[in-house]
Amino acid sequence: MKQFLSFVKKEFHHIARDRRTLFILLGMPIMQIIIFGFALTNEVKNSKIGLLDNAHDVASAAIRTQLDASRYFDVVRDLHSYKEIEAAFKKGDIKLAVVIPQQFNTDLQHFNTAQIQLIADASDPNVATTLTNYATAVIMDYQDRVTHGRKLPYTIKTELQMLYNPQLKGAYSYVPGVMAMVLMLVCTMMTAITIVKEKETGTMEIMLVSPIRPMKIVTAKAVPYLLLSMINIASILLLSVFVLDVPINGSLLLLIGESILFIITSLTLGLLISSSTASQQTAMFISMVGLFLPTVMLSGFMFPIENMPLPLRVIAHAVPSKWYYDIVRSVMIKGLGFSAIWKETLVLTGMTLFLLTLAIKKFKIRLA
Amino acid sequence: MSQNIAIQAEGLTKRFGDFTAVDGISFEVQKGEIFGFLGANGAGKTTAMRMLCGLSIPTGGKATVAGFDVYRQTEQIKRNIGYMSQKFSLYEDLTVKENIRFYAGIYGKSDAFIKEKTAFLLKELHMESEGSKLVKSLPLGWKQKLAFSVAIFHEPGIVFLDEPTGGVDPVTRREFWNMIYQAAANGITVFVTTHYMDEAEYCNRVSIMVDGRIDALDTPRELKRSLQAASMDEVFLKLARKATRNAD
Numbered sequence: 001m002k003q004f005l006s007f008v009k010k011e012f013h014h015i016a017r018d019r020r021t022l023f024i025l026l027g028m029p030i031m032q033i034i035i036f037g038f039a040l041t042n043e044v045k046n047s048k049i050g051l052l053d054n055a056h057d058v059a060s061a062a063i064r065t066q067l068d069a070s071r072y073f074d075v076v077r078d079l080h081s082y083k084e085i086e087a088a089f090k091k092g093d094i095k096l097a098v099v100i101p102q103q104f105n106t107d108l109q110h111f112n113t114a115q116i117q118l119i120a121d122a123s124d125p126n127v128a129t130t131l132t133n134y135a136t137a138v139i140m141d142y143q144d145r146v147t148h149g150r151k152l153p154y155t156i157k158t159e160l161q162m163l164y165n166p167q168l169k170g171a172y173s174y175v176p177g178v179m180a181m182v183l184m185l186v187c188t189m190m191t192a193i194t195i196v197k198e199k200e201t202g203t204m205e206i207m208l209v210s211p212i213r214p215m216k217i218v219t220a221k222a223v224p225y226l227l228l229s230m231i232n233i234a235s236i237l238l239l240s241v242f243v244l245d246v247p248i249n250g251s252l253l254l255l256i257g258e259s260i261l262f263i264i265t266s267l268t269l270g271l272l273i274s275s276s277t278a279s280q281q282t283a284m285f286i287s288m289v290g291l292f293l294p295t296v297m298l299s300g301f302m303f304p305i306e307n308m309p310l311p312l313r314v315i316a317h318a319v320p321s322k323w324y325y326d327i328v329r330s331v332m333i334k335g336l337g338f339s340a341i342w343k344e345t346l347v348l349t350g351m352t353l354f355l356l357t358l359a360i361k362k363f364k365i366r367l368a
Numbered sequence: 369m370s371q372n373i374a375i376q377a378e379g380l381t382k383r384f385g386d387f388t389a390v391d392g393i394s395f396e397v398q399k400g401e402i403f404g405f406l407g408a409n410g411a412g413k414t415t416a417m418r419m420l421c422g423l424s425i426p427t428g429g430k431a432t433v434a435g436f437d438v439y440r441q442t443e444q445i446k447r448n449i450g451y452m453s454q455k456f457s458l459y460e461d462l463t464v465k466e467n468i469r470f471y472a473g474i475y476g477k478s479d480a481f482i483k484e485k486t487a488f489l490l491k492e493l494h495m496e497s498e499g500s501k502l503v504k505s506l507p508l509g510w511k512q513k514l515a516f517s518v519a520i521f522h523e524p525g526i527v528f529l530d531e532p533t534g535g536v537d538p539v540t541r542r543e544f545w546n547m548i549y550q551a552a553a554n555g556i557t558v559f560v561t562t563h564y565m566d567e568a569e570y571c572n573r574v575s576i577m578v579d580g581r582i583d584a585l586d587t588p589r590e591l592k593r594s595l596q597a598a599s600m601d602e603v604f605l606k607l608a609r610k611a612t613r614n615a616d
Contacts, residue, residue, distance in 0.1 A: 003473060003474045003475075006472075006473025007474060009470075009473075010466070010470045013462050014459070014461060018461065202453050202455025203457050203458075203459065205453050205455070206451060206452075206457045206471070207474065208423055209449065209451040210471075210474050210475060211474070211475065211476070212474040
């Protein structure tokens with residue numbers, strides 16, 4: 001125990017001496033939450049749109065007013081020809097053009113049907129989709145008002161209800177994502193680097209010759225990063241509750257327990273990397289490319305896994321962060337209990353045990 | 369086994385697949401002796417030393433270190449030896465005192481012992497005012513001496529030094545060897561590998577490894593006489609030239 005404590009103390013000295021790294025480690029999650037929570041948002045507000053009104057009648061004027069009045073849009077340009085639409089898009093003046101054909105109101109009144117064309121700048125497909133959806137919604141709204149009191153034959157109305165995240169806030173998916181990312185980065189990369197550093201400088205040799213047991217060395221290395229990670233989880237959760245208004249709907253205890261499981265997974269991965277590399281650079285590179293990028297790309301927090309081609313889907317299921325991300329979303333956002341996530345927990349536990357066995361085996365081979 | 373023997377090896381062998389790194393070496397090291405362990409790169413020195421330190425299990429032969437068996441009692445061996453490698457092995461970002469405290473700590477020494485001995489040691493090294501300085505701010509020679517002091521801080525019976533003076537200037541090397549003599553006078557057995565032949569002259573006895581075997585083992589004076597060489601340098605060249613194995 002005395003051995004172990006002197007070791008842990010030494011690790012804290014290392015971390016405390018390296019102020020810059022410490023600052024990055026503790027500041028990074030805060031930065032990421034703020035960036036992801038505020039800057040990177042999918043919500044659309046006051047988007048600039050252009051209107052090509054070929055009808056100039058009561059109906060077109062009403063639609064125009066309704067679009068302008070909605071908080072999603074600002075009608076900034078009155079366009080007079082298709083050429084102007086293209087020019088406006090190219091200059092970046094507008095994100096969406098609404099084209100109302102001639103005799104719009106007449107068609108609507110006499111044939112009970114009329115068409116409106118929406119032209120969107122799909123160089124950013126997500127924004128384009130969102131804008132056309134919103135514009136359609138505004139126009140449908142107008143239609144509802146016009147047809148008020150009159151029965152249309154055969155209409156199907158869909159009623160949407162957005163569960164768990166009624167305001168469609170981006171932060172609801174970013175917070176679990178950032179948690180997975182930060183834990184992966186702090187635990188895996190830092191453990192790998194600090195162990196490999198001892199190999200590089202030759203201090204590992206001294207310790208292996210000393211009576212301290214290899215498992216103790218490894219555990220002592222992991223303890224400070226476990227603590228740092230707990231601080232990071234706390235700051236992420238506090239920020240998300242009090243700044244981003246993302247509530248913790250489920251059990252906080254369950255959330256922390258699952259996080260500790262994932263921290264252990266990440267620490268084990270770091271250990272595994274450290275026992276198969278000899279230089280800090282390699283360790284960092286492997287952690288970045290091998291773990292950090294898959295966490296960002298394949299855990300489902302940036303891109304939906306359901307839409308990926310089969311090989312990528314298979315790889316995504318082998319990424320531990322994917323399971324942790326699912327767990328955090330279920331517990332934190334959906335407010336589900338353990339009965340809903342036992343499968344994910346089982347997978348993550350299985351992965352951890354597998355990796356741990358592998359890491360210990362490799363560590364022993366190196367000693368023989 | 370005699371009470372006065374610190375290390376004893378008999379037909380000690382290590383094979384890696386088809387390759388025999390250490391090929392049945394036999395020798396004895398007396399307590400308090402300074403034993404030079406020489407050989408060209410790739411001759412098998414490091415592998416032999418790793419087996420004696422309990423880092424690597426032999427594939428054949430017998431050996432005891434401080435009376436403990438290298439197959440079954442590696443834990444006891446580790447508790448009774450000190451080790452210093454060619455790589456500088458203190459933590460640059462820790463202070464002198466923190467380094468001492470850490471290494472003594474992993475040997476399970478008590479706080480009182482550490483405190484008392486640290487004060488004594490710093491005085492001995494004339495480093496009283498450097499105790500709270502970061503190791504990286506010290507000159508290389510001081511670091512080297514400090515590293516040696518740390519290696520024997522827990523008062524082991526045997527200390528293994530793996531090319532301890534690499535990259536150090538002649539004056540510091542000289543001072544370093546004074547410390548080794550001091551340690552030996554205090555009863556610590558010193559097992560040292562080196563590439564400097566003038567250092568080989570300082571040893572009580574020297575063994576020279578060629579291709580995994582010990583080709584010669586005697587006092588420097590006897591080695592020079594039997595091989596009709598003027599210096600240890602010449603002794604080494606005469607023996608090492610027979611090597612058929614390539615250095616790695």
